[in-house]
Amino acid sequence: MDKTARWLQKTLAYQFQDPALLKEALTHRSAARRNNERLEFLGDAVLDFVVSDIVCQQRPDANEGDLSRLRASLVKDTHLAEVAAAIGLGEHIILGSGEKKTGGHRRGSILADALEALLAAIYRDGGFVAAENVIRGLFAPLAAELPDSESLKDPKTRLQEFLQADGYALPAYRMEKSSGKAHKPVFEVSCRIEALQLSTAGRGSSRRDAEQQAATEMLLKVMKR
Amino acid sequence: MDKTARWLQKTLAYQFQDPALLKEALTHRSAARRNNERLEFLGDAVLDFVVSDIVCQQRPDANEGDLSRLRASLVKDTHLAEVAAAIGLGEHIILGSGEKKTGGHRRGSILADALEALLAAIYRDGGFVAAENVIRGLFAPLAAELPDSESLKDPKTRLQEFLQADGYALPAYRMEKSSGKAHKPVFEVSCRIEALQLSTAGRGSSRRDAEQQAATEMLLKVMKR
Numbered sequence: 001m002d003k004t005a006r007w008l009q010k011t012l013a014y015q016f017q018d019p020a021l022l023k024e025a026l027t028h029r030s031a032a033r034r035n036n037e038r039l040e041f042l043g044d045a046v047l048d049f050v051v052s053d054i055v056c057q058q059r060p061d062a063n064e065g066d067l068s069r070l071r072a073s074l075v076k077d078t079h080l081a082e083v084a085a086a087i088g089l090g091e092h093i094i095l096g097s098g099e100k101k102t103g104g105h106r107r108g109s110i111l112a113d114a115l116e117a118l119l120a121a122i123y124r125d126g127g128f129v130a131a132e133n134v135i136r137g138l139f140a141p142l143a144a145e146l147p148d149s150e151s152l153k154d155p156k157t158r159l160q161e162f163l164q165a166d167g168y169a170l171p172a173y174r175m176e177k178s179s180g181k182a183h184k185p186v187f188e189v190s191c192r193i194e195a196l197q198l199s200t201a202g203r204g205s206s207r208r209d210a211e212q213q214a215a216t217e218m219l220l221k222v223m224k225r
Numbered sequence: 226m227d228k229t230a231r232w233l234q235k236t237l238a239y240q241f242q243d244p245a246l247l248k249e250a251l252t253h254r255s256a257a258r259r260n261n262e263r264l265e266f267l268g269d270a271v272l273d274f275v276v277s278d279i280v281c282q283q284r285p286d287a288n289e290g291d292l293s294r295l296r297a298s299l300v301k302d303t304h305l306a307e308v309a310a311a312i313g314l315g316e317h318i319i320l321g322s323g324e325k326k327t328g329g330h331r332r333g334s335i336l337a338d339a340l341e342a343l344l345a346a347i348y349r350d351g352g353f354v355a356a357e358n359v360i361r362g363l364f365a366p367l368a369a370e371l372p373d374s375e376s377l378k379d380p381k382t383r384l385q386e387f388l389q390a391d392g393y394a395l396p397a398y399r400m401e402k403s404s405g406k407a408h409k410p411v412f413e414v415s416c417r418i419e420a421l422q423l424s425t426a427g428r429g430s431s432r433r434d435a436e437q438q439a440a441t442e443m444l445l446k447v448m449k450r
Contacts, residue, residue, distance in 0.1 A: 037289045038281060045270075045277035052270040056263060064262045128353045175408065182403035182410035183432070207408070 004092045011087045012134050016125050023094070025121035026114055028104065030096030036117035039124075043116030046123050050135040051075050054143045069153065070146055074139060081108035083138055084115040155215035159191075162222060168195055171218060173211050176201070191218045198222065229317045236312045237359050241350050248319070250346035251339055253329065255321030261342035264349075268341030271348050275360040276300050279368045294378065295371055299364060306333035308363055309340040380440035384416075387447060393420055396443060398436050401426070416443045423447065 004022065009015050016022045025043075029035040048071070055062070055070045062070070073079065084090065090105040093114050104110050123131035153161075160170060172192045180186040187207045191214035192199045198221055202213030229247065234240050241247045250268075254260040273296070280287070280295045287295070298304065309315065315330040318339050329335050348356035378386075385395060397417045405411040412432045416439035417424045423446055427438030 038287075038292065041289045041292050042277050042281055045274040049270040049274040052267050056267050062263075064266045067263065067266050128357075132353075178407035180407055182405060182407060182412065183400070185407035185410070187407070 007088065007092060012122075012137065014122055014126070014130065014134055016121070018125050021121040021125050022118075025117040026092055027094045028096065028099060028110055028114070030099040030104070031094045036114060039117035039120040040113045041120075042123070043118065043120030046128075046131055047075055047080075047116055047119055047135060050132050051139060051143075054136065054139060055146070058143055058146060065153075065157075074142060074146075077112040078108060080112035080115050083142075084111035087138075089114055089118070155212050155219055159215045159219050159222070162219065163193065168193065171215070173214065175207065189214050191215055193218065193222070196222065196225075232313065232317060237347075237362065239347055239351070239355065239359055241346070243350050246346040246350050247343075250342040251317055252319045253321065253324060253335055253339070255324040255329070256319045261339060264342035264345040265338045266345075267348070268343065268345030271353075271356055272300055272305075272341055272344055272360060275357050276364060276368075279361065279364060280371065283368055283371060299367060299371075302337040303333060305337035305340050308367075309336035312363075314339055314343070380437050380444055384440045384444050384447070387444065388418070393418065396440070398439065400432065414439050416440055418443065418447070421447065421450075 004026065005016065005019065008022070021039075024034060025036050025039050027035045029037055051071050051074050052067070055067050055074070059067065059070065085106075090111055093105060093110060095104045095110075099107075099110070119131055119135060122134055163169070163171065172194070174190050174192070175187065176190050177188040178185055179188075185205065186203060187205070187210040188201065188203045189207065189210035190199055190201050191211070198218065200214050200217035200221060202210045202215070202217060204210040204213055229251065230241065230244065233247070246264075249259060250261050250264050252260045254262055276296050276299050277292070280292050280299070284292065284295065310331075315336055318330060318335060320329045320335075324332075324335070344356055344360060347359055388394070388396065397419070399415050399417070400412065401415050402413040403410055404413075410430065411428060412430070412435040413426065413428045414432065414435035415424055415426050416436070423443065425439050425442035425446060427435045427440070427442060429435040429438055
């Protein structure tokens with residue numbers, strides 16, 4: 001693990017007291033029974049907590065819903081995989097021979113899981129503040145340019161807030177038709193704003209999807225007015 | 226807040242440096258614009274993390290799935306409400322007049338949210354170790370007698386593991402019938418174990434529910450053999 005220890009010191013400025021923890025964090029389940037799955041469980045939680053703290057500090061006026069969406073955008077697996085790839089984590093992951101042959105070092109889920117496990121291992125090895133420092137170091141550049149929380153909202157929420165800001169009543173969604181077999185249903189929903197005499201339609205394989213589509217169409221209409 | 230500060234000192238052995246944080250943590254949204262919703266967001270995360278750590282330590286051999294179920298059983302809202310009620314948190318929550326009249330002090334969701342917010346306020350006020358100590362103090366008795374992880378599994382998982390332990394093949398689930406309208410479907414599913422010549426049936430409003438019911442019936446049958 002000497003090469004890995006040097007890499008860690010260089011990229012994250014952290015040195016393990018217990019090298020066995022570092023090894024466990026980087027061992028994929030394809031390689032050994034003692035692998036990183038338990039550490040990943042803990043790492044997911046410490047990451048969620050520190051990122052929650054970061055978004056609270058960055059957005060002192062945001063409500064719970066906005067904070068939740070901002071956090072989700074930072075800790076989602078595709079994003080963690082990017083962070084892991086950016087620090088070159090992939091080449092330090094210990095894989096079984098099958099995973100190795102099929103490019104496991106570059107697989108998003110394997111990268112994201114190993115990153116989370118590594119954070120937990122640092123917590124176990126060096127305590128909370130050590131883990132927090134590493135997480136802040138990794139996520140600080142991203143936290144500084146967090147996406148506009150508006151853009152992370154789903155269409156129904158955006159439509160509702162857009163209308164409320166102008167003093168209009170909530171849009172009315174109505175199920176117009178449900179068809180198809182029970183295991184493969186199709187829903188058709190209308191979205192209507194009485195005061196503006198506007199109506200749109202949406203369809204989807206769930207009521208929720210159909211409503212979101214109708215809301216998207218309605219947003220386009222009301223924003224053009 | 227003097228009465229509340231004394232109660233906190235007595236029950237959780239914590240004293241706030243910044244009393245405004247304590248007040249924010251105990252203020253329900255019905256009472257003020259500056260309420261405990263943001264702290265609840267952060268408190269949920271710190272609680273999840275420390276409880277993850279506790280279950281990892283208590284169950285050094287449990288896999289990720291078991292750890293996840295154990296954590297969920299400890300941090301679910303109904304359980305948090307019990308913990309909050311046990312320390313008498315309800316009478317210190319600041320409610321709007323409507324909520325006060327309708328018994329908001331005893332409502333489970335209000336108690337659970339306030340407890341989470343209080344934990345975040347302690348983290349903000351005294352740092353991670355202060356919050357961790359309070360959480361361990363509250364959850365230690367429960368963590369020491371964590372439920373058997375077996376009993377937290379869903380019926381399909383339990384049936385599968387029961388059969389695998391005896392060297393049998395997996396049970397076969399088959400959709401026998403789906404009826405009802407698309408928005409209110411009824412599914413009927415069979416569960417069959419070829420080698421034992423056993424078959425059971427289940428029905429429910431989703432395929433998953435129907436399968437779980439069929440698995441429950443099958444478990445009863447195979448455990449009686």
